Amino acid sequence: MRPANRLLLWLLLAPAVLWLGLLIVLPHLEILMLSLRQRVAPHEYAFSLQQYATFFDEPLYWHTFARTALISLLATLLTLLLAFPVAWHIAKVARGRSKALMLALLLLPFWASEMVRTLGWVILLRGSGVIPQWLFHLGLTAEPVELLYNDASILLGLVYSSLLFMLIPLVNALETLDDSLVEAAYDLGGSRVNILRQIILSHAAPGIAAGSVMVFMLTLGNYLTPVLLGGKNSMWFTEQIYTQFITRFNWEQGAAFALLLLVLSTLMVWVGLKLTGQGFGETLRRT
Amino acid sequence: MLTFPDLAIDLDVRGVSKHYRQHGKDFTAVDDLSLRVPKGAFCSILGPSGCGKTTLLRMIAGFIEPDAGEIFIGGNSMRGVPPNRRPANMIFQHLALFPMMSVGENVAYGLARRGIAKKLIQHQVDAMLERVGLAGAAVKRIDQLSGGQKQRAAIARSLVLEPTLLLLDEPLGALDLKLREHMKLELKQLQAQIGTTFVYITHDQSEALVMSDFIAVMNQGKFEQTGTPQDLYYRPQTAFVAGFVGNSNRLSGRMGAGAGSVAQVDDGPALFVSPQQAFPPGRSLALFIRPEAIVLACPPAPLENFANRLSGKVLSLFFDGANSTVLIRLDDSDIELHVALFQNGFHADIHPGDTVSLGIAAEHVLAFAV
Numbered sequence: 001m002r003p004a005n006r007l008l009l010w011l012l013l014a015p016a017v018l019w020l021g022l023l024i025v026l027p028h029l030e031i032l033m034l035s036l037r038q039r040v041a042p043h044e045y046a047f048s049l050q051q052y053a054t055f056f057d058e059p060l061y062w063h064t065f066a067r068t069a070l071i072s073l074l075a076t077l078l079t080l081l082l083a084f085p086v087a088w089h090i091a092k093v094a095r096g097r098s099k100a101l102m103l104a105l106l107l108l109p110f111w112a113s114e115m116v117r118t119l120g121w122v123i124l125l126r127g128s129g130v131i132p133q134w135l136f137h138l139g140l141t142a143e144p145v146e147l148l149y150n151d152a153s154i155l156l157g158l159v160y161s162s163l164l165f166m167l168i169p170l171v172n173a174l175e176t177l178d179d180s181l182v183e184a185a186y187d188l189g190g191s192r193v194n195i196l197r198q199i200i201l202s203h204a205a206p207g208i209a210a211g212s213v214m215v216f217m218l219t220l221g222n223y224l225t226p227v228l229l230g231g232k233n234s235m236w237f238t239e240q241i242y243t244q245f246i247t248r249f250n251w252e253q254g255a256a257f258a259l260l261l262l263v264l265s266t267l268m269v270w271v272g273l274k275l276t277g278q279g280f281g282e283t284l285r286r287t
Numbered sequence: 288m289l290t291f292p293d294l295a296i297d298l299d300v301r302g303v304s305k306h307y308r309q310h311g312k313d314f315t316a317v318d319d320l321s322l323r324v325p326k327g328a329f330c331s332i333l334g335p336s337g338c339g340k341t342t343l344l345r346m347i348a349g350f351i352e353p354d355a356g357e358i359f360i361g362g363n364s365m366r367g368v369p370p371n372r373r374p375a376n377m378i379f380q381h382l383a384l385f386p387m388m389s390v391g392e393n394v395a396y397g398l399a400r401r402g403i404a405k406k407l408i409q410h411q412v413d414a415m416l417e418r419v420g421l422a423g424a425a426v427k428r429i430d431q432l433s434g435g436q437k438q439r440a441a442i443a444r445s446l447v448l449e450p451t452l453l454l455l456d457e458p459l460g461a462l463d464l465k466l467r468e469h470m471k472l473e474l475k476q477l478q479a480q481i482g483t484t485f486v487y488i489t490h491d492q493s494e495a496l497v498m499s500d501f502i503a504v505m506n507q508g509k510f511e512q513t514g515t516p517q518d519l520y521y522r523p524q525t526a527f528v529a530g531f532v533g534n535s536n537r538l539s540g541r542m543g544a545g546a547g548s549v550a551q552v553d554d555g556p557a558l559f560v561s562p563q564q565a566f567p568p569g570r571s572l573a574l575f576i577r578p579e580a581i582v583l584a585c586p587p588a589p590l591e592n593f594a595n596r597l598s599g600k601v602l603s604l605f606f607d608g609a610n611s612t613v614l615i616r617l618d619d620s621d622i623e624l625h626v627a628l629f630q631n632g633f634h635a636d637i638h639p640g641d642t643v644s645l646g647i648a649a650e651h652v653l654a655f656a657v
């Protein structure tokens with residue numbers, strides 16, 4: 001490469017490198033340092049693994065993490081189940097104008113901020129909100145019931161805010177599926193279930209993996225939805241991090257939790273991809 | 288229509304039609320077609336692209352329900368029978384091999400759907416792959432196969448199910464010319480060995496002529512003529528067939544007024560035409576003369592045995608080995624004719640600018656009303 005070209009390359013890369021360095025690498029290094037020290041006296045710190053030990057010793061913390069991971073997994077699965085038929089319709093059934101319209105409709109809610117969208121659910125679900133009032137007036141419930149502040153409402157909000165991130169990789173994956181493969185399988189005696197499993201899902205597997213990883217990570221790291229729809233007792237792990245940093249002003253503990261979230265979730269994604277036979281690098285490239 | 292009195296009929300298409308709505312108008316893609324294919328035959332449906340061949344084939348395979356008419360395969364009505372339960376298999380235009388499976392798994396796919404034991408499947412797959420010349424390729428990925436091998440894998444995948452009928456939708460279309468020529472012969476031989484009834488659709492008349500036992504020529508949703516390759520080549524019944532099957536010189540003209548079958552070519556000579564059909568005087572005609580039906584004399588000679596004797600000048604020479612032709616302009620007209628050159632050394636010293644005599648027998652000038 002000629003020197004001038006190399007300079008140009010560096011100039012072009014500079015914003016990305018700066019962004020990566022300043023916003024991702026540096027804070028994480030800082031967080032790592034924070035998490036590995038303990039205050040022994042005012043303004044005096046020593047190296048310690050105490051913050052990590054606390055996570056495993058105190059059941060509340062790792063229970064919260066396990067719960068967060070489990071609900072995130074469930075939300076990912078539900079999102080996949082809901083998104084797949086929609087993605088199939090957009091990729092394979094809809095044509096021309098109606099296809100463009102459907103994609104636009106999917107994007108439309110994202111013009112409002114996540115806060116507003118989630119508050120929309122609050123308005124619908126809270127005790128004096130729209131749905132409980134209807135149920136009451138229709139005589140289906142004896143009094144207006146509180147539909148907010150439970151696991152189901154958290155799941156609902158998480159699935160709702162994740163749908164698009166699942167749909168886009170799924171639509172992409174299904175669009176590249178040659179219709180004649182499905183027809184050929186049908187022609188050779190394949191049943192619908194078998195064609196779905198052996199041809200369609202196996203073709204769409206990288207897209208499914210990409211969408212699932214994205215949704216899982218976003219859900220696990222989501223703060224707003226669990227707090228707004230799950231209330232104070234939503235027991236979401238990001239809430240613990242928030243509490244440590246902001247309420248308790250225990251930055252060391254918060255930093256350890258943040259790193260644990262990063263490492264454990266990466267580990268879970270890696271194991272998940274290994275179990276389903278998808279390449280880690282390959283999937284990340286698609287997200 | 289051909290009849291086959293003492294043969295079992297594997298495919299019987301009776302009055303089948305299919306309409307589409309295109310730009311708000313009703314459009315007939317397949318128009319009241321009937322076709323009978325006897326057991327073990329290689330039948331081609333030949334027609335220009337867009338004439339409705341794929342639509343017809345997909346109705347036979349079961350992917351499209353006909354608007355009218357009925358289809359019988361092996362004597363059984365296929366009304367309401369889905370593709371996965373028809374005794375017919377299809378080779379798709381782009382083969383549609385499953386890229387997520389190995390060659391062996393592709394071939395095993397249909398057998399496994401029938402719930403056959405694994406060991407038996409393995410055995411049948413190996414035998415089938417060997418038969419199509421892919422022995423040992425079972426573990427290969429699809430993208431490791433060459434174009435011709437993919438072709439054979441697709442055929443193996445269907446034939447291993449021992450269908451009554453194999454339907455092929457222009458499977459050679461994607462191959463390069465040389466391989467296509469080779470696969471034509473290979474496919475024909477395979478069909479003769481295995482004896483499965485083939486219904487082969489193509490827009491390439493040479494494929495159809497080489498491979499088929501009989502051909503249905505299709506145009507705008509209808510069959511123009513059904514017959515053996517020789518029938519279509521030597522005895523075309525419509526102007527479309529005469530023009531589409533093989534190469535021909537096409538002239539336009541008008542029936543002469545006098546006795547006998549003489550046609551006046553527009554701005555050209557009068558020609559004695561084949562007396563097959565009688566036309567009223569003045570009727571406008573399309574005349575077809577095959578390049579090899581014209582006899583060339585160079586230097587010019589009387590050619591007394593021919594009803595039509597013409598003279599002209601060589602414009603250009605197209606050398607293509609056994610398929611060489613010369614382009615000749617007839618004297619006193621703008622009519623140009625392609626004439627086949629026989630490469631027996633007889634015409635070796637013919638050159639542009641030479642004056643030649645041409646002889647054409649009356650039965651080689653085919654006339655059709657237009």
Ligand SMILES: Nc1ncnc2c1ncn2[C@@H]1O[C@H](COP(=O)(O)OP(=O)(O)O)[C@@H](O)[C@H]1O
Binds near residue numbers: 307336340342
């Ligand atoms: N699903 C469809 N909707 C509308 N028109 C169609 C459809 N499928 C085919 N056609 C039309 O029917 C005609 C015949 O198509 P096809 O059977 O594919 O022809 P071929 O295989 O001979 O090229 C074409 O004019 C095509 O545009």
Ligand SMILES: [Mg+2]
Binds near residue numbers: 340341
């Ligand atoms: Mg076609």
